[in-house]
Amino acid sequence: MGYRGAMNHGLPKLDRRQLLAAGAALAAAPLSYSLPVRGQRAPSDPVRLGVIGYGIRGRNLLKSSFLPNDGFRVTAVCDVDETRRLVGKALVDERYGDDACAVESEHGALIARDDVDAVVIATPDHWHTHQILDACAAGKDAYCEKPLTLTLRESQIVIDAVRKAGIVFQTGSQQRSEYEHRFVKAAEAVRAGRIGRVLSVHVGVGDAPVPCDLPTEEMEPGLDWDRWLGPAPMRGYNEILSPRGLHGHYPLWRKYREYAGGGLADMGAHHFDIAQWALEMDDSGPVKVVPPRDPSSKRGATLVYANGVRLIHGGPHGATFIGEDGMIAVDRGRISSIPGDILEWEPESEADRLPRNTGHAANWLDRIRDRGVPICSAEVGARSAAICHLMNIAYIHRQELDWDPVNWRFEGNDEANAWLDYERREGYGLPG
Ligand SMILES: NC(=O)C1=CN([C@@H]2O[C@H](COP(=O)(O)OP(=O)(O)OC[C@H]3O[C@@H](n4cnc5c(N)ncnc54)[C@H](OP(=O)(O)O)[C@@H]3O)[C@@H](O)[C@H]2O)C=CC1
Ligand SMILES: O=C1CO[C@H](CO)[C@@H](O)[C@@H]1O
Structure with missing residues (x-):
C-alpha cells in the first residue's frame, strides 16, 4: 500500500464541498462526542490487560485482584523466564476456559499488542521506570508496583511522563485502599487534627540496601538474564536474584542497591x-x-518537612504518628491510639472523609472508565518512593542535606546531586 493509501484510514474520498459540509456537521455536534479510542470499544467493555512480570506479586495480583474482576480481561502475560510466562498463561486460560492468553518474552512487544489496552507492571524495581515510560509512549494505562522508582531522578521523570501521556496510572501501594481501611482511618484522623499538631512520624521498616556481592551461578535455560538485568550493571546469574521454578517467597533482589x-x-x-x-x-x-x-546505626535517619514535622526511620512495624495531643499507631492488622477514644470519631463533613475503595485494582478500573485520577497516582507513588530514596541516601552517604522537593535537587551540594540517579547500562538512558 502506498503512502496516500496508508494515511486514508479506510475513509471514503470526499470532494471539497462534501468536506466543508462534514466539517460544519461536526462543529454542530454535541461537545460530549468523543472519538472511539483503540478501535470501537465501549467504555463498559472489559479492559484488556497485559501483565509484565509473573513472579510472586504478579501471580498474587492476578489471583486476588484482576482475574476475579469481570471489568478486566487478561489477554497477555510477559516474563523474561519461559517457565513463568507459560505458567502465567495457564492460570489465565484456566480462568477464562480457553487458550487465548498470549505470551511475550519482551515487555515492549506486550505493550504494543492491539489486544492490550492497559498494563500491570510487577517486575523488580529496577525495571519499573523503563516499563512505565514505554507504556506512556504507547498511551496505555498502567498499574505499576511499588516502590515506583529506583532513584530520585526516575521519580521526577515518571511524574512528568505520566502527566504528558495522560494515561490513567495507579501505583501498587494498596494500603490506601485495602486492609479494612485502617490506614484510611489513621490518615483521616491525623489530617483532622485528632492528635493535635503533628510532631513526628515513626516508620518501622527494614534496612537500607547493600551492593550486590553474590557469586555467579549456573543458569537454567529459558531465562533471558540480560533482560532481567536491564538497566542494572552486567553481572552473572544468581538464584537469590531470580529463583528457579515456581517459588513461593519474596526474592531477595530487594536487598541489593542495583535492583x-x-x-x-x-x-x-x-x-x-x-x-x-x-x-x-x-x-x-x-x-x-x-x-x-551514630555512623554505624541502621535506624534513625530523619527527614524534616518545612513545617518542622520529622519523619523518622525506626520504631514499631508500620507507621506511628505522634502529636501534641496523642498518638496513632497503624499497621496492616492493627490500629490503636492514645488516648483510646481518638479513633472513635467520624469526620464532620464529606470533604474531610478519605475514600473507602472496594479495592486498589477496582479503584484503577473505575478511574480508567471515567478517565479520572486513581488514589495512588504516579505523583503519589513517585514521591513516596522518593522518601525511601532520601532515607537511603542518609544511610549510604551519612551527610546532612537540604532537599528541594519542587525542583528535585539537593541545594548547594553538587556532590549530592550526583546521587539523584545511578549508572545505567548502555541502551537504558533516561530521557532529558
Ligand atoms: N504491593 C505489594 O503488596 C507487593 C508488591 N511487590 C512488588 O512487586 C514487584 C515484583 O516483586 P516480586 O513479585 O516479589 O518479585 P519476583 O522476582 O518474584 O517477580 C518478578 C518477576 O518479573 C520477572 N522479570 C524480571 N525482569 C523482567 C522484565 N524485564 N520483563 C518481564 N519480566 C521480568 C522475573 O523473572 P525471573 O523469574 O527471572 O526472576 C520475575 O518472574 C516489586 O516491585 C515488588 O516490590 C511485591 C510483593 C507484594
Ligand atoms: O506488601 C508487601 C509484602 O511483603 C513483601 C516482601 O517484603 C513486599 O515486597 C510487599 O510490598
Whole structure:
C-alpha cells in the first residue's frame, strides 16, 4: 500500500464541498462526542490487560485482584523466564476456559499488542521506570508496583511522563485502599487534627540496601538474564536474584542497591506512603535529610518537612504518628491510639472523609472508565518512593542535606546531586 493509501484510514474520498459540509456537521455536534479510542470499544467493555512480570506479586495480583474482576480481561502475560510466562498463561486460560492468553518474552512487544489496552507492571524495581515510560509512549494505562522508582531522578521523570501521556496510572501501594481501611482511618484522623499538631512520624521498616556481592551461578535455560538485568550493571546469574521454578517467597533482589532500595524501600514504599498521605504531602516532600548521629546505626535517619514535622526511620512495624495531643499507631492488622477514644470519631463533613475503595485494582478500573485520577497516582507513588530514596541516601552517604522537593535537587551540594540517579547500562538512558 502506498503512502496516500496508508494515511486514508479506510475513509471514503470526499470532494471539497462534501468536506466543508462534514466539517460544519461536526462543529454542530454535541461537545460530549468523543472519538472511539483503540478501535470501537465501549467504555463498559472489559479492559484488556497485559501483565509484565509473573513472579510472586504478579501471580498474587492476578489471583486476588484482576482475574476475579469481570471489568478486566487478561489477554497477555510477559516474563523474561519461559517457565513463568507459560505458567502465567495457564492460570489465565484456566480462568477464562480457553487458550487465548498470549505470551511475550519482551515487555515492549506486550505493550504494543492491539489486544492490550492497559498494563500491570510487577517486575523488580529496577525495571519499573523503563516499563512505565514505554507504556506512556504507547498511551496505555498502567498499574505499576511499588516502590515506583529506583532513584530520585526516575521519580521526577515518571511524574512528568505520566502527566504528558495522560494515561490513567495507579501505583501498587494498596494500603490506601485495602486492609479494612485502617490506614484510611489513621490518615483521616491525623489530617483532622485528632492528635493535635503533628510532631513526628515513626516508620518501622527494614534496612537500607547493600551492593550486590553474590557469586555467579549456573543458569537454567529459558531465562533471558540480560533482560532481567536491564538497566542494572552486567553481572552473572544468581538464584537469590531470580529463583528457579515456581517459588513461593519474596526474592531477595530487594536487598541489593542495583535492583531495589533494601527492606527500607520494600515496606517503606507502603508506610512512608501513608505518612505522606496523612501529612498532606502527596505533591511535595521533606526539605532536609538528617543521618543518624551514630555512623554505624541502621535506624534513625530523619527527614524534616518545612513545617518542622520529622519523619523518622525506626520504631514499631508500620507507621506511628505522634502529636501534641496523642498518638496513632497503624499497621496492616492493627490500629490503636492514645488516648483510646481518638479513633472513635467520624469526620464532620464529606470533604474531610478519605475514600473507602472496594479495592486498589477496582479503584484503577473505575478511574480508567471515567478517565479520572486513581488514589495512588504516579505523583503519589513517585514521591513516596522518593522518601525511601532520601532515607537511603542518609544511610549510604551519612551527610546532612537540604532537599528541594519542587525542583528535585539537593541545594548547594553538587556532590549530592550526583546521587539523584545511578549508572545505567548502555541502551537504558533516561530521557532529558
Ligand atoms: N504491593 C505489594 O503488596 C507487593 C508488591 N511487590 C512488588 O512487586 C514487584 C515484583 O516483586 P516480586 O513479585 O516479589 O518479585 P519476583 O522476582 O518474584 O517477580 C518478578 C518477576 O518479573 C520477572 N522479570 C524480571 N525482569 C523482567 C522484565 N524485564 N520483563 C518481564 N519480566 C521480568 C522475573 O523473572 P525471573 O523469574 O527471572 O526472576 C520475575 O518472574 C516489586 O516491585 C515488588 O516490590 C511485591 C510483593 C507484594
Ligand atoms: O506488601 C508487601 C509484602 O511483603 C513483601 C516482601 O517484603 C513486599 O515486597 C510487599 O510490598
